[in-house]
Amino acid sequence: MRNASLSKLAYVLALIGGIILLIQGILSLIGMAVSFPVIYASPLGHFGYFAIITIILGIVAIYGSKRLKDLMWAVVLLIVGFVAGGLGGLLVLLGAICALILHFI
16 A cells, blocks of 8 residues: 555656646746756756757656656656756655655665
8 A cells, every 4th residue: 555655756747847848948948037946057948949848848747757667767767857957856866765765675
């Protein structure tokens, strides 16, 4: 029973984080200033490249959230969460950590 609830928690965290990353990337791409806490400041953000990368990472997080039971996807989402940063990246990172804990228990 606990494994099912931890699995559901990992799925929900990664899914919500991916959706936030996708929305943040789209809003940044169309020029709205959205200020989420970011781990680092990217010089590419001024040219729109960071917004495109954020959209791609959000799509990967949404797609991978359904496949968190696989160890490979948990590691991929761990890397996505670390690279993306911000609130969405943090949620993806926490979801991947929950999936890794579930995998190794």
